[in-house]
Amino acid sequence: MPDTQQLKDLTVQVRRDILRMVHAVNSGHPGGSLGCTEFFVAMYNEIMELKDEFHMDGKDEDVFILSNGHISPVFYSVLARRGYFPVEELKTFRKINSRLQGHPTTHEGLPGVRIASGSLGQGMSVALGIALGKKLNNDDHLVYSLHGDGELQEGQNWEAIMFAAGNKVDNIVATVDYNGQQIDGSTDNVLPLGDLKAKFESFGWDVMEIKEGNDLGAIIEGMKEAKSRTGKGKPVAVLLHTVMGNGVDFMMHTHAWHGKAPNDEQLATALEQNPETLGDY
Numbered sequence: 001m002p003d004t005q006q007l008k009d010l011t012v013q014v015r016r017d018i019l020r021m022v023h024a025v026n027s028g029h030p031g032g033s034l035g036c037t038e039f040f041v042a043m044y045n046e047i048m049e050l051k052d053e054f055h056m057d058g059k060d061e062d063v064f065i066l067s068n069g070h071i072s073p074v075f076y077s078v079l080a081r082r083g084y085f086p087v088e089e090l091k092t093f094r095k096i097n098s099r100l101q102g103h104p105t106t107h108e109g110l111p112g113v114r115i116a117s118g119s120l121g122q123g124m125s126v127a128l129g130i131a132l133g134k135k136l137n138n139d140d141h142l143v144y145s146l147h148g149d150g151e152l153q154e155g156q157n158w159e160a161i162m163f164a165a166g167n168k169v170d171n172i173v174a175t176v177d178y179n180g181q182q183i184d185g186s187t188d189n190v191l192p193l194g195d196l197k198a199k200f201e202s203f204g205w206d207v208m209e210i211k212e213g214n215d216l217g218a219i220i221e222g223m224k225e226a227k228s229r230t231g232k233g234k235p236v237a238v239l240l241h242t243v244m245g246n247g248v249d250f251m252m253h254t255h256a257w258h259g260k261a262p263n264d265e266q267l268a269t270a271l272e273q274n275p276e277t278l279g280d281y
Contacts, residue, residue, distance in 0.1 A: 002045050007216055009277035010081060011041045015247045016280060017077035019270050021093040022261045028094060028102060031257035032148065033074035035179050035214070035242040039146070040078040042219040047227070049141060054084055054111035062141045063130050065115060067123020068148035068177065069103040070259070076100050079112035080281075087281045121154025123147060124174060128164050131172040142230055143172045150182030153191045158203070164235040165204025173226045175238040178213070181255040196239055206234040213242035248273055 002010070014037050022028035044050070048062040055061075066075050073093065080087045085099075092098035099108040103118030115126050127145035134141060151157070164172065176196065180187050187193050200207045206229050210222035222238065229236045244258070245251030248270040251262075262270055 004216070007041055007045060010045065011037055011216065012247075012274045013276070013278040013280075014041060014074060014077045014081065015274045016271060016276060017081075017090055018073040019248070019262060019267055019274075020280065021073050021077070021090055023264075023267045024091070025094040026261045028073055028261060029070040029259045030073065030248075030261065031181070031244040031251060031255070031259075032068065032071040032177060032179070034248060034251065035244045035246045036071055036074050036146070036177055037247065038214050038216050038219055039175070039177075039240060039242070040074050042216055042223065043144065044078050044082045046220050047223045048144065052083075056114060058114065058130065058141075059137065060139055060141060063114065063127075063134075063143045065123050065127040065130065065143065065145040066104065066117050067127075067145055068120060068151050069116070069118030069123075071148075071177075072100070072102060072104050072118075075104065075112075079110075081278070082112075084111040090281045120148070120151040121156040124157050124160040124164075127172055127174065128160055128169055131169050132167075134171055135169075140171075140231075142227065145172065145174045147174060147176050148182070149176055149178045149180065149193060149196070150187050150190065152176065152193060152196070153187075161200065161203045161205065161235075168233050169235050170231055170233050173223070173230065173236045173238060175223075175226075175240050177242055178239045179242045179244040181244045181258065183255065183258045185255050200237045204234060205237045206232070207237045207239065209239040209241065211241050213240040214246045 018033045022030045051061045093100045099110040104113045105116045131143040212218035251257040
């Protein structure tokens with residue numbers, strides 16, 4: 001496993017990848033990607049048990065499902081930096097015939113991607129199907145999923161959440177990126193989510209919170225705790241409190257950068273705040 005400094009260096013480099021990818025094509029979603037950078041770095045380099053070679057069936061390894069697929073820049077960067085495909089391929093983000101489309105797709109066979117996502121609200125159902133498959137195959141590895149908080153405004157999530165507890169699907173850890181922002185404004189202004197912890201608990205889930213969702217140490221400690229709660233008859237939910245646009249001062253704490261690319265001057269400023277650590281592509 002990488003040491004703490006290596007993880008911090010990787011986090012900074014992933015931020016640079018996100019910014020440069022979105023800027024190059026003047027499209028994409030930097031806000032949520034930057035907010036979840038520490039989470040992805042921790043999951044793929046410290047938390048999940050993964051095989052060296054990608055297999056679509058995910059047998060005998062942990063599986064990750066990204067439901068809020070619009071934050072593909074952070075997903076692609078971490079997959080590439082983990083060795084799933086060449087880092088140089090990040091240059092093709094959102095370009096014609098690229099495997100790295102704006103939302104993850106499966107038809108081009110991009111290693112690390114198991115579902116086409118971005119049609120919000122569907123990832124929970126997919127993750128539960130995979131978790132049940134693991135149980136049928138006597139595979140004791142876990143399924144991890146990530147969901148946007150605004151995404152929980154989609155009703156299908158709550159059918160899946162109810163199903164998970166009712167069927168004791170206790171080999172899943174569903175994390176909510178709880179940044180309070182979505183494309184049209186704050187979640188409180190668009191459609192208030194209320195007390196998410198109480199809601200998940202009322203549906204029969206074991207719920208925990210990671211208050212410092214942009215701190216690598218807190219994420220690693222919290223996700224290890226979440227893992228320890230699996231296998232006890234209840235699905236596990238993690239409310240990960242993050243800051244949208246984290247690591248770039250003018251992008252933080254606002255929905256304005258949910259789906260907006262920085263211009264040349266803004267990119268230069270953002271990169272100055274995140275000096276190169278592992279080499280740009």
